[in-house]
Amino acid sequence: MSAVSRLKALAWPGRIGLALVVFWLAMAAFGGALAPHDVGAVVSQDVFGAFSASHPLGTDYLGRDMLSRILHGSRFTIGLALAAALAASTCGTAIALAAATAGGWVDEAVSRVMDAFISIPSKMLALVMVAAFGSSPALLILTAALSYTPGAFRIARSLAVNVRTLDFVQAARARGEGNAYIAAVEILPNMVNPMLADFGLRFVFVVLLLSGMSFLGLGVQPPDADLGSLVRENISGLFEGAPAVLVPAVAIATLTVGVNMLIDAATGRARPGASGDAS
């Protein structure tokens, strides 16, 4: 199916989702160049300013331009989350393939270790990691990847185990192919699509986890700011209903809801794994 016909097959929520995802990816890539003001520059006397022509998204608690700060913040949010989700999905899939093709006690042992990791709620793991090592972008990526690898592993393993029993895999084994060949050439191509959908879900979870940590002041540290930190630093404007509080929070929501809508439309069925933090 060509890209165009795929797009046509997508229901309207899927198209909105796709548009939102493309928009945010573009903002993460080029937003810094588009920002009208310097990210740290105080450009207005008016703190917690409302939407205006000169500052389309208002101003923050110091009188900085919110649009510029959000364009910069989205780069942190999306960059960190992409790196972590990519790491989680890749590691999860690789370990699952190794475990499923090896089978026997290796499979059993790896599955048990993953089960133990899955029973640590991701926020708890993140809080413990930050308490132990202090917060830095590298640590946040590592933590989020560690949190969501077991979930990706679980999905990938169940897919791989299903494919493993199919005739063409048995035929490859009978030909005398090695485990690595079977995993990479026979099994992997047959689980790419579900794993892509799972990757999207992991990305959403990581965005929520990292924004939550930044909101608590334990994520991205000043002077850098991701979208979660922007909500935190402007929270005192909440009582006057300042846009500076709501706009970054809504920005996160459009990003994550967009990814969710796209996955939902692309997979075309209810996802049993979509149980929030727990999976």
Add this chain to the structure above:
Amino acid sequence: MPEAARPPSAFRGSLAAIVLARVAVGLVTLVVVSAIIFAITSLLPGDAAQAVLGQAATPEAVAALRAKYGLDQHAVLRYLSWLAGLATGDLGRSYTADLPVAELIAGRLPKSLLLAATTAAVSVPIALTIGIASAMWRGGLLDRALNLATLSMVAVPEFLVATIAVLVFAVKLGWLSALSNAQDIASPVQFLRAYAMPVLTLCFVIIAQMARMTRAAVIDQLSASYVEMAVLKGAAPTRVALRHALPNAIGPIANAVALSVSYLLGGVVIVEAIFSYPGIATLMVDAVTNRDMPIVQGCAMIFCAGYLLLVLVADLIAIAANPRLRHR
């Protein structure tokens, strides 16, 4: 069939054995989790003492503090004594407050439990009603609204819901206080004012997904052949759903409720922070900021134990509700 031939006492024994085995798996997982948490918090080259005293501290002072908190011992030894302490309720002493961690947690835990219990009491009936109703009228307006709501609620950060709730109910309408002061609760009205916002926020976050999972569980049963039989013999739709399908869906629904309530554990961290609610999550977040490891370890263990307990309870209810599971 062996089932029919099995005497009642052996049957009871096998059920007890399954329950015991399940509890044992839970305990082993808890020990592994404690090892992971302890390993992470102790990987740093021993310098909680340095962190407490600051960079300017003399080596002697650091060494003395290390000895005081037992940081000069081998990590495995420290883990075992920490584990023994956990089992007896001794969680060590806080670095910054210099109080027993158990005492600090004991002061906060009931407030968090009250928050979680209130949320569960409000959200579970609502979620189950919505879930069952949208399963019965699949494809209807309620069902589609639920689908849209879950899709967005699963993906929205808790602090967005909380900030919008504050904006609407505290700032614009002025009905509720934005700060949850749980210290002085004398009357039901005060209770309502203090708890309405945090509970409302948490409910928003979990109702949608609990309802969605309930719906899936009921639909799964509604497509079974015995339901078709009940429809064919002329039972009313409500009766089919409530009397025939629902009892068989109790296991999966219990699972859905437990999973959602465990999601509450994560949500509670954000919600307590935003409403300055004096619960165990704010204690932990403060401890992470101050790098007060004994508190972090203690709180993390409580949250993980709570999570494992919920999953265990869900499994046990599923076993109890489904006779077939007892024979696996």
